[in-house]
Amino acid sequence: MFALSAVALLAPEACSLHRRPPAPLDPAADAAAQWPEARRIAQNFALARAFADADSTLRAFAARFPGTPSAAETVYWRALVRLDPTSDEQPSAEVLRDVRTWLDAYIAGGPLQEHYVDAVVLRRIATRFDSLRMAADTRPVPVAAAPAIVNGNLVARDSLKVRDDEIQRLRQELDQAKAELERIRRRLAPPRP
Structure with missing residues (x-):
């Protein structure tokens, strides 16, 4: 009799367990749970210059979590990795266009994005x-230094010097931009254990 009443008590619970469909997973919550590991893996690849x-x-x-906030973060991180100044290749026009497009898309998400100011x-x-x-x-390269008249005197233009100075100035600006990128990359890198 005891066994029969125990079965009778458990039978409705067992039936109700089979009737309930499994709770659907929230894609945004699932993406948020998996994002730290994916970001860590990508950052480690970037630090290893892969x-x-x-x-x-x-x-x-x-691609696994389209439309989620975590997927939006991948756009920022892809741009950051692509701009890494330690890359073997200098950013081409195509690379820079892609980076600007990704950053524009990320920025369009608004100032509540985690890395909005950085982007x-x-x-x-x-x-x-x-x-x-x-x-x-x-930048055109002058073929020869053409003479010019300055204050009534015939003098040679130092066009090569001007060109070299301009190249040096551009290199300094490029180095400053690379240093700023490196500073941002170090700031965003995960802390080493």
């Missing part, structure tokens, strides 16, 4: 990189 692997990790995460600064740096790259690519 930039393609870092980008691939971030792209894969965003604004990086966007300015990417723009400066691009203008310096274009200036270096399009």
Whole structure:
């Protein structure tokens, strides 16, 4: 009799367990739970200068969790990794265009984004990189120093000196932009254990 009453008491509970569908997972909560590990992996790749692997990790995460706040963060981190000044290649026009597009998309999310101010600064740096790259690519090189008349005297223009000074100035601006990027990267890097 005792066994029969125990079965009778447990039977409704057992049936109700089978009737309840499993609770659907909230994609945003699932992404938020997995984001710290994905970000850590991407950052470690970036620190090891495996930039393609870092980008691939971030792209894969965003593809798994589209439309989530964590996926939006991948846009910022992809831009940051792509601008790393220790990359073997100088940022091309295409790379800088991609970076500016990603940062614009991130900034469009508004000032509540976790790295909003950083993204604004990086966007300015990417723009400066691009203008310096274009200036270096399009600067005409004088063929010869042409004579000129200054105060009634015939003198040779020191066009090569002017060009060299301009190149030096552009290199200094580029180095300053790279140093700012490096400072931001160090600030955002995970603390070492």
